[in-house]
Amino acid sequence: MRILSGIQPSGALHLGNYFGMMRPAIELQEQGEAYYFIADYHSMTSLFDAGARRRHTQDVALDFLACGLDPARAVFFRQSDVPEVCELTWLLGTLTPMGLLERCHSFKDKTAKGLPVNHGLFAYPVLMAADILLYDSQVVPVGRDQKQHVEVTRDIAIKFNEAYGATFVLPEPRIRDATAAVPGTDGQKMSKSYGNTIDIFGEEKATRKRIMSLVMDSRTPQEPKPDAEGNLAVQLLKLVAPEAAAREWEDRLRAGGLGYGDLKKALFDHYWEHFRHARARRAELEGNLDHVHDVLRQGALCARAVARTVLDRAKQNCGLL
Numbered sequence: 001m002r003i004l005s006g007i008q009p010s011g012a013l014h015l016g017n018y019f020g021m022m023r024p025a026i027e028l029q030e031q032g033e034a035y036y037f038i039a040d041y042h043s044m045t046s047l048f049d050a051g052a053r054r055r056h057t058q059d060v061a062l063d064f065l066a067c068g069l070d071p072a073r074a075v076f077f078r079q080s081d082v083p084e085v086c087e088l089t090w091l092l093g094t095l096t097p098m099g100l101l102e103r104c105h106s107f108k109d110k111t112a113k114g115l116p117v118n119h120g121l122f123a124y125p126v127l128m129a130a131d132i133l134l135y136d137s138q139v140v141p142v143g144r145d146q147k148q149h150v151e152v153t154r155d156i157a158i159k160f161n162e163a164y165g166a167t168f169v170l171p172e173p174r175i176r177d178a179t180a181a182v183p184g185t186d187g188q189k190m191s192k193s194y195g196n197t198i199d200i201f202g203e204e205k206a207t208r209k210r211i212m213s214l215v216m217d218s219r220t221p222q223e224p225k226p227d228a229e230g231n232l233a234v235q236l237l238k239l240v241a242p243e244a245a246a247r248e249w250e251d252r253l254r255a256g257g258l259g260y261g262d263l264k265k266a267l268f269d270h271y272w273e274h275f276r277h278a279r280a281r282r283a284e285l286e287g288n289l290d291h292v293h294d295v296l297r298q299g300a301l302c303a304r305a306v307a308r309t310v311l312d313r314a315k316q317n318c319g320l321l
């Protein structure tokens, strides 16, 4: 089984990224040939600061490796180290109907908000299709917000295969229901663009403050809370705490007599504990950046060899070779 996923270097990674995409991807590395990459070309559609891109790229590499991505099992690389993806983007773009891209949420949301949109943002799903198809990927672990992009990828692959004969493998998104949309500090989907994130490797004091500021209702501690299951802190606790501990906090909240402050404090403690090992590992990796860069270099060599074969197949089939 060929597994592939990517993540943009557009800021510090958060619990939504971790539980929605990174952890499932890390678990899948045991089950097939995994290709994971840092989508630096994609980040160019919304980040226009060269230094920030360089820093974030290194940070994503550190975060992913610290969280358990194992370069001995998974090929880990930087998207722009395999420029073949741009060539494939062109081949695919010529078979992509405008309407298909106009319907994509990522583009529609930005236009609806009146944000300036560029061609790169419009063509973003075509570059993502190229990422996926270039490695004959079968399974794509992502959060729910990326499902549409994988469907677009399938549509484009089908069109190409119809026009030029069997060329591309059709991929499937792999989305875990329980963590498909991790809520942020305001209860909306956690996202860098909403400013409601809890970072995986946030600084202790700042993260404690963020967690203590989770939005709750105004009921008194004494009141029983029959809707405890839907409480934001309880939902996040279920991600970072052992199952039995999370259930106990939920039961206490339901019964009444537990204040939101104590609940949030427990959430912070479990969050801190959950990433203790990864935090130590990240500090170690930070002291050995040569190793990190070496991992990405090796990964690119490996990824590029596969990419060349698939690109040549596509060029052959459409008459460029």
Ligand code: ADP
Pocket: 006, 007, 008, 015, 016, 017, 018, 019, 020, 021, 141, 142, 143, 144, 145, 146, 179, 180, 181, 182, 183, 189, 190, 191, 192, 193
């Ligand atoms: P952001 O919305 O913060 O910009 P990205 O779009 O870079 O995050 O997402 C990177 C990966 O993390 C994608 O696979 C995405 O589906 C997943 N992801 C992001 N936020 C969440 C969330 N709140 N819940 C589940 N998965 C998420």
Ligand code: TRP
Pocket: 004, 005, 006, 007, 008, 039, 042, 127, 128, 131, 132, 140, 142, 146, 149
């Ligand atoms: N668009 C994805 C995101 O913002 C990142 C991405 C780029 C990706 N190429 C991909 C994810 C290919 C999966 C497969 O999260």
